[in-house]
Amino acid sequence: MCAAGADPDMPHATCLFATPSADRVARLKPVRSPLDAFVVVRAEVYLCLRNGVGRSKLSNAWLDARLGVVSTTRNWRTVTKLAAKVEARRRRRARREASAKLRPSRNFADSDGFSRRSSAG
Numbered sequence: 161m162c163a164a165g166a167d168p169d170m171p172h173a174t175c176l177f178a179t180p181s182a183d184r185v186a187r188l189k190p191v192r193s194p195l196d197a198f199v200v201v202r203a204e205v206y207l208c209l210r211n212g213v214g215r216s217k218l219s220n221a222w223l224d225a226r227l228g229v230v231s232t233t234r235n236w237r238t239v240t241k242l243a244a245k246v247e248a249r250r251r252r253r254a255r256r257e258a259s260a261k262l263r264p265s266r267n268f269a270d271s272d273g274f275s276r277r278s279s280a281g
Contacts, residue, residue, distance in 0.1 A: 161198075171236035175203065175233075176204065180227035188227075192218065203256075222273045
């Protein structure tokens with residue numbers, strides 16, 4: 161949508177609270193903001209705002225009213241930073257879970273079936 165090598169402030173992503181109906185998506189008029197472009201994919205709207213978000217007529221209020229769902233828009237740089245944070249958190253969680261599986265239990269059952277606390281650590 162935005163050309164490769166374009167100003168990194170032009171691409172934006174709008175997250176919708178729910179997926180709008182196909183009928184509502186069809187009612188969106190691209191001519192509202194002629195220099196800008198957008199595409200709706202499920203519960204996201206990808207925008208290329210050539211004059212910036214401040215000059216665009218593709219505002220959250222307009223999208224909310226036309227699509228019938230609440231939206232929030234972020235610059236693509238912010239989207240990629242948030243995605244990196246989510247991925248880092250997912251990896252930390254996976255490492256913690258994997259190491260917890262490898263750690264022996266501190267309690268163990270003796271051959272007689274009684275649980276005893278180990279004296280180590």
